[in-house]
Amino acid sequence: MADPEHDGPVHVELRGVSKQFGSTQAVDSADIAIRRGCIHALVGENGAGKSTVGRIISGVHTADRGSMVVNGRPCRFRSPRQAFAEGITTIAQELALVEDRSVSDNVFLGVESTRWGFVARNGTRRRFQALVERTGITADPAAMVHRLSVADQQRVEILRAAARRAEFVIMDEPSTRLSAKERSQLHHLMRSLRDQQITVLFISHFLDEVLELADAVTVMRDGRVVRTSEPSSETADSLVEAMIGRELAGSFPPKPPRPAPTSRPILRVRGLWSPALAATAPGVTESVAAKQDPASNAGLDLDLLAGEIVGIAGLVGSGRTEFVRAVYGADASNTGLVEVEGLPAGGSGPRRAISLGLGLIPESRKDQGLVMDGTLRYNVSLPHLRRITRKGLVSRGRERDLVSAAVSGADVRGAGTEAPVRLLSGGNQQKSLFARWMTPDLKVLIADEPTRGVDVGSKRSIYDLIAASARDGLAVLLVSSELEELIGLCHRVIVMRKGRFAAEFVHPDLDEARILQHAFGEASSAEHASSAASPEERAP
Amino acid sequence: MTGAAEARLRLPGDGRWLGVLARYGIVWVTLALFVLLALTTDGFLTGPNLRNLLDQQATLLIAASVATLTMIAGGFDLSISAVAIAAPLVALRIENATGSVALAVLAGCAFGLLVGLVNGSIVAFARINSFITTLATSFIVFGIGYIVSERSIMRPIGDGFRSIARTRVAELTTATWISLAVVAVAWVALAGTRFGRHVYATGGNSEAARLAGVRIRQVVVIVFALSGLAAGLAGVVASARTISATPSDGFGFVFGVIAAIVVGGTSIAGGTGAVWRTLLGAFFIAFMVNGFNLHQIDPIWQRIIQGLVILAAVATEALSRARRA
Numbered sequence: 077m078a079d080p081e082h083d084g085p086v087h088v089e090l091r092g093v094s095k096q097f098g099s100t101q102a103v104d105s106a107d108i109a110i111r112r113g114c115i116h117a118l119v120g121e122n123g124a125g126k127s128t129v130g131r132i133i134s135g136v137h138t139a140d141r142g143s144m145v146v147n148g149r150p151c152r153f154r155s156p157r158q159a160f161a162e163g164i165t166t167i168a169q170e171l172a173l174v175e176d177r178s179v180s181d182n183v184f185l186g187v188e189s190t191r192w193g194f195v196a197r198n199g200t201r202r203r204f205q206a207l208v209e210r211t212g213i214t215a216d217p218a219a220m221v222h223r224l225s226v227a228d229q230q231r232v233e234i235l236r237a238a239a240r241r242a243e244f245v246i247m248d249e250p251s252t253r254l255s256a257k258e259r260s261q262l263h264h265l266m267r268s269l270r271d272q273q274i275t276v277l278f279i280s281h282f283l284d285e286v287l288e289l290a291d292a293v294t295v296m297r298d299g300r301v302v303r304t305s306e307p308s309s310e311t312a313d314s315l316v317e318a319m320i321g322r323e324l325a326g327s328f329p330p331k332p333p334r335p336a337p338t339s340r341p342i343l344r345v346r347g348l349w350s351p352a353l354a355a356t357a358p359g360v361t362e363s364v365a366a367k368q369d370p371a372s373n374a375g376l377d378l379d380l381l382a383g384e385i386v387g388i389a390g391l392v393g394s395g396r397t398e399f400v401r402a403v404y405g406a407d408a409s410n411t412g413l414v415e416v417e418g419l420p421a422g423g424s425g426p427r428r429a430i431s432l433g434l435g436l437i438p439e440s441r442k443d444q445g446l447v448m449d450g451t452l453r454y455n456v457s458l459p460h461l462r463r464i465t466r467k468g469l470v471s472r473g474r475e476r477d478l479v480s481a482a483v484s485g486a487d488v489r490g491a492g493t494e495a496p497v498r499l500l501s502g503g504n505q506q507k508s509l510f511a512r513w514m515t516p517d518l519k520v521l522i523a524d525e526p527t528r529g530v531d532v533g534s535k536r537s538i539y540d541l542i543a544a545s546a547r548d549g550l551a552v553l554l555v556s557s558e559l560e561e562l563i564g565l566c567h568r569v570i571v572m573r574k575g576r577f578a579a580e581f582v583h584p585d586l587d588e589a590r591i592l593q594h595a596f597g598e599a600s601s602a603e604h605a606s607s608a609a610s611p612e613e614r615a616p
Numbered sequence: 617m618t619g620a621a622e623a624r625l626r627l628p629g630d631g632r633w634l635g636v637l638a639r640y641g642i643v644w645v646t647l648a649l650f651v652l653l654a655l656t657t658d659g660f661l662t663g664p665n666l667r668n669l670l671d672q673q674a675t676l677l678i679a680a681s682v683a684t685l686t687m688i689a690g691g692f693d694l695s696i697s698a699v700a701i702a703a704p705l706v707a708l709r710i711e712n713a714t715g716s717v718a719l720a721v722l723a724g725c726a727f728g729l730l731v732g733l734v735n736g737s738i739v740a741f742a743r744i745n746s747f748i749t750t751l752a753t754s755f756i757v758f759g760i761g762y763i764v765s766e767r768s769i770m771r772p773i774g775d776g777f778r779s780i781a782r783t784r785v786a787e788l789t790t791a792t793w794i795s796l797a798v799v800a801v802a803w804v805a806l807a808g809t810r811f812g813r814h815v816y817a818t819g820g821n822s823e824a825a826r827l828a829g830v831r832i833r834q835v836v837v838i839v840f841a842l843s844g845l846a847a848g849l850a851g852v853v854a855s856a857r858t859i860s861a862t863p864s865d866g867f868g869f870v871f872g873v874i875a876a877i878v879v880g881g882t883s884i885a886g887g888t889g890a891v892w893r894t895l896l897g898a899f900f901i902a903f904m905v906n907g908f909n910l911h912q913i914d915p916i917w918q919r920i921i922q923g924l925v926i927l928a929a930v931a932t933e934a935l936s937r938a939r940r941a
Contacts, residue, residue, distance in 0.1 A: 430828075436827055438827055446824055447820035447825065449820050457813075458813065459829045469808040470808060470809060
């Protein structure tokens with residue numbers, strides 16, 4: 077960190093910058109100086125103003141007050157184009173690529189080499205080659221973007237930034253959707269950008285990443301800058317305390333008592349299989365597994381007891397999400413049996429599942445969970461309308477009772493039940509999905525990555541909600557990429573790999589290293605255990 | 617930054633005020649136009665003129681109030697025109713054969729419902745884009761219209777047919793009463809029932825709706841079926857007003873319907889909107905045209921201004937969408 081290279085001249089400086097949206101003060105008199113050729117991290121809870129700072133620098137938003145200095149000159153960007161002219165570009169959380177075009181088309185989009193108005197193929201090829209040599213980032217120029225993994229698409233975005241001679245790259249949560257391996261590749265890329273004297277503004281929720289990579293870290297809270305410091309003087313705990321403005325209480329609530337293993341299961345799954353699961357299990361075709369030979373160990377079995385929290389661990393693509401979706405009947409054509417208190421549910425679709433007392437909080441709240449333009453009230457009552465319909469009309473009174481109980485039960489805070497859910501913070505959006513299932517007839521709660529992209533404070537309240545649900549006698553099935561979370565919350569953790577249950581661990585024998593060994597399929601070779609357990613290799 | 621700029625930017629609640637203005641924009645502009653015409657234009661604020669306005673808007677309102685549901689569910693029904701042309705031909709064929717007005721109306725509506733069911737099933741199950749689906753079925757239905765009518769103008773054989781639209785009840789025509797009834801039913805269905813909630817959810821985020829237990833394909837089939845039914849009824853009422861029906865293949869009617877929906881502020885992207893918006897949108901356009909006519913403005917200019925108004929409406933919607941993104 078004391079490397080003189082990182083004490084370079086200030087590249088971008090914000091002085092007293094403020095930005096207001098409606099009645100929300102998103103950024104409040106922020107002072108941040110970002111040095112050239114540094115990886116400068118920006119951390120904070122959701123809604124702390126990190127992304128808004130990024131958008132002000134990149135010209136998406138214009139500051140209400142304050143000034144910005146780029147390369148020593150005062151600048152005030154009114155559009156991303158103006159910021160771009162100063163070498164500032166963004167690699168957003170949601171990638172902005174043209175999916176049906178090739179890598180090279182995307183890299184040079186808008187800056188194509190042309191001859192007589194036509195795209196010059198040879199020139200483009202040479203430029204791509206030169207770009208790869210300059211940056212050290214390799215990619216197949218002819219590959220179609222929609223066939224690439226998220227990580228590879230990100231490389232394309234970075235190449236694109238490089239092709240435009242970007243000097244300042246804003247990365248907003250770049251690693252959220254990456255696997256552990258892809259994440260380390262991204263880190264490598266970020267370092268190579270730094271080596272080329274390109275400044276990186278790195279907005280992230282992953283504090284271990286920040287501590288490992290960044291040359292400087294700025295903590296924001298409620299739109300204000302708390303402090304800017306060197307990562308060597310910080311720890312994950314010190315950052316979190318700065319982010320939430322108080323000392324960390326215990327990360328997890330106490331586990332509810334584990335129900336007696338002999339009690340009758342509330343959810344019984346036998347031989348469950350689906351086309352989506354089959355796609356995660358190379359070598360096991362659906363027909364072999366489920367149809368021709370039902371006696372083989374095809375399909376997945378699971379019993380859930382009332383009051384039990386069972387975690388599903390595994391890498392992305394191990395079949396975790398596919399399994400819980402099959403339990404819920406999210407996609408048709410399941411085979412096997414799903415029973416809730418003895419009544420069959422499997423394969424009959426979400427409607428049947430809901431009527432039997434299953435509730436799913438899906439992986440993506442934005443794409444699969446919430447109707448973003450709908451009010452909180454609409455979103456919470458959506459699966460329960462039948463119960464509150466009187467004489468053909470939805471009863472406003474009953475709806476209000478149901479929704480206000482659920483919303484206060486799940487501690488959703490924000491703009492009230494009549495405002496669209498898109499106005500809520502990520503954490504509160506996630507809690508509104510919990511509110512949706514806070515109904516007396518719920519028996520099994522399935523939560524798929526319930527804390528993804530959620531700020532630290534909301535995370536804790538989601539953990540509390542999960543523990544409280546189990547204490548109330550619900551069975552909880554929890555999918556998470558964060559092993560700490562599974563270990564801190566669950567009575568049992570099932571490890572999935574390639575569409576199968578690879579192992580099962582019971583509290584108190586929940587061990588991160590052993591779970592990882594099974595997730596990576598290295599359980600037999602003990603010498604790999606230590607490497608698999610390193611924090612960097614944490615399951616994505 | 618200077619203190620003045622600060623004060624200007626920190627004006628309390630200006631964002632919210634703008635939001636309300638944009639959100640209920642159609643209410644203010646329709647009211648303003650009404651007041652303006654009432655004050656400046658002789659002959660506007662008179663019983664006969666307003667009753668006539670209601671009567672003229674009847675067929676459009678019947679089709680548009682129900683098509684609002686289709687649009688909110690994320691669908692686009694272009695076949696409204698074709699159904700409104702062919703359904704009265706079917707109805708008159710039955711009337712000519714049986715002499716029964718009731719059977720005729722039933723047949724016209726049933727024809728619309730059938731076309732709507734076909735549209736909805738194709739969109740929901742074959743997952744073909746609804747714009748393309750209904751464009752294709754439009755041509756088929758135009759063709760059916762020519763076949764049913766044997767390519768000629770059809771007229772009712774009895775006097776009963778015209779009474780569907782032209783009977784006066786409490787000073788208003790039955791066409792007006794039918795349209796008000798359809799608007800009321802569509803309004804309540806969308807705003808008050810479980811089905812209405814499912815319509816919003818399907819158009820807002822169909823995957824989230826499905827996982828919350830909404831049968832999204834069923835919703836899609838129903839909104840298209842209802843839209844077809846309403847278009848059939850609108851066609852029958854229109855032919856009863858003019859006491860004739862002519863086979864043709866024009867898309868004019870559906871464009872008026874879409875204009876009313878969009879000017880009202882219902883999103884073409886689905887998920888947001890309301891039947892009252894369509895009602896206001898239809899009357900905004902009707903007042904405008906009425907005012908033009910009373911001021912004897914050249915119809916050519918009327919078209920151009922109408923086009924600009926529709927653009928302005930869509931732009932307002934797009935801007936408010938961009939602001940909240």
